Amino acid sequence: MSEVAVEVRNVSKTFRIYHERRDSIYEAMAAWFSKKKYYENLEVLKNISFSVKKGEMFGIIGRNGAGKTTLLRIIAGIYKPDAGDVTVNGSLIPFLGLGTGFQIDLTAKTNVIQYGILLGFKKKEIAERVNEIMKFAELEKFADVKLKNFSSGMYARLAFSTAVQVDPDILIIDEALYAGDMAFQKKCFDTIVSFKKRGKAIILVSHNMVPIQDQCERAMFLNGGMIEAIGNPDDVVEQYKKSMFPKKE
């Protein structure tokens, strides 16, 4: 069980912050001739290294803009790092936005199938599981209702239920679990615990310290694109709180 699921080595990422956005060819040409520097580099991540083992839940905390989402996107392969590299052993589901690609004009069932395909299912496989998914989401009655008539909680439940069906080896969760009512939240956490037991790695990004302290084996505090602290969740959370409210005792 000590096998590594995600290995991040010396990853750095720089974004270009444009002084004036050059959205048109004309502007691009004008800037070319004036030879002014039209953007500044912003280092979002600086030399980040860590690894997540199989069967481990790893929490990432930090202020807004600390680079958490960028880091997740790099792990998911959406952005490529400027330096360093990322090794991912196994299938990975980025759970960055719930219900990505849901179309409100289509029924819940159709959306589940579409979302499943997006997450890497074959159409046949996901079609076989639709009923199971609707049952898990407790939305059997609404299978043929168009998504625009769903509440946001129902929406999130549907998305979560679909995504866990993919049964990924690595799950990346970005604040996704706090939709839905308490009963469903518990269901989500039970699912995640069972994931952990089956040796899957979970990376959780959250501003809520409770799941970080209760569920995670290890945590990491990102500050200004650098690792400020990594290790025991309680210590890391303590340090995070200190940096957030420096004057407080």
Add this chain to the structure above:
Amino acid sequence: MASTTFRFVIFINVLFCLANIAKCLDNPNMLFNKDTSDNRVMSNSYREIWKKRGLIYNFAISDLKIRYRNSVLGFFWTFLEPLLMLTVLYVVFTNLFKSQIEHFPLYILLGIIFWNMFSRGTSMSLSSILTRSNILTQIYFPQEIPAISSTITSFLMLCFELIVFGIFMGIFQFMPPSTIILLPFILLLEFILVLGLSLPLSVLNVRYRDIQFIWTVVLQVGFFITPIFYKLSILPSYAQKILYFSPMVQIMNMVHDVIIYGKIPTSESITIAIGTTLSVFAIGYGIFLRAKRRVMEEL
């Protein structure tokens, strides 16, 4: 004399693009990407696209479905729309234009159908990455996929329109000649051409939003300099010589020859068509590979 020059230009062209394609396929990193740290995204790209083919078809078909959602006739619109459009065009053009062209109604319908694939395919691909930006920033898949799936959508629409064209052939009691078996080859050529333009357009449009307006104008010009409702021979000879190197002109000529006039295209026009199409694809794909590096961050 002119034909020797043509052959020479074609020869150079074919050589150039074959070399380019070979390089691209072999190692895109070497050509376009200075930092080779990122092997995961680039070199697995082709395999990954193939693995995600289910997603491509799904995008392509859902694009088609969304077009006609909430309509009473639903799927039938895929046939009804081209039928109505072609009927209108037929009435307008045959009454306004007293053309000397043999089988003029079929000539023009065919021209419109193949031009539609070109203009629809490229303009749908143009916005394909932007319209899917919410998905692309959340789930990883190769950036080629939006353009490929939009090209397939326009190709499917072309197929529907060809079926409608079959109905028109029945109405005019026109028996297609045996050369029609060459049609798949032309379809493939047009597909490659549209894809070769779609890929760079889809990423460039993210950074330079005015490309969509420029492209609209290009398409309008293209419509008039392609022999859709006239024959190339009515143009002055210098214009003919230039337009001879437009892949769309060659494709159009070949389509007309093969489906209506029962002529096998000359080897010269086949070579030019293949050469220019592959050049467009090679250059377009090169631009795409270069431009895609930072495209995700610009979304």
